[in-house]
Amino acid sequence: MTRPFRFGLQAFEASSGSAWKETARRAESLGYCTLFTTDHHFGPGEISTSSGHRPVDVAPISAMTMAAAVTTTLRVGCRVFCVDYHQPVVLAKELATVDFLTDGRVEAAFGAGWVAVEYEGLGIPMDTAGVRIARLAEWIELVRAQWSGDPVEVDGEHVHASGFVGAPMPVQDSIPIMIGRLGPYTSASRSPVSRPRAAKAQARLVATVDFPTPPFALLTAITARTPGSISPGAAADGASSFGLAPQESSSA
DSSP states (O other): OOOOOEEEEEEOOOSSHHHHHHHHHHHHHTTOSEEEEOOOOOOSSHHHHHHOOOOOOSOHHHHHHHHHHTOSSOEEEETTEEGGGSOHHHHHHHHHHHHHHTTSOEEEEEEOOOOHHHHHHHTOOOOOHHHHHHHHHHHHHHHHHHTTTSEEEEEOSSOEEEEEEOSSOOSSSSOOEEEOOOSSOOTTOOSTTHHHHHHHHHHHHHHHHOOSSOSOOOOOOEEOOSTTOOBTTBOOTTEEEEEEOOGGGTOO
């Protein structure tokens, strides 16, 4: 059976505001469905050198909003938001607002974190994988509640929110959600003791999200070093392209 696939692009480097806008416009003109940025917050320096991750120029929410503002059909997201870097109610409202302002063009993605040296550099404690994944599961419960239109009542071990209804409501009936790094454990906790705990937390996360199918299928990650080479088969410098499952199967 033939199934259609969408194609997404990830980018986080830009020499200027004009360059970022052009990346968004070119991605749309070339037929990409979604432009994702990333949730890392370091420029050049030791974090980049030791982690192997290239420096990141643009912050996610503002970059997503600008990309959507200069295009008409391009969907926007961040692959992925590290939950430890954000307050859940605030980020859920930010994403709902971008979806509201863009007439429903947001795709959400969350992860439990992995760059230990970035945690250290940002002054954020990095818990064991089991704790981080359990926190991620409660995050998903919170954002879904906040986007539901019902009163928010979440009282978990890591996430607590109550006494309000989320606003604005997303334009989409359900903002698609992607979960990052669903392995048996994530970085900074690779001891034999931590692995079963991480696996147990992961199982809880899957049960909490309760997707009928995986929300996205990331098929390939291609990084091209040649500037200006965005094409259906390759990405521009500082970008990667990958296949996404049909959108109708990605909604939670």
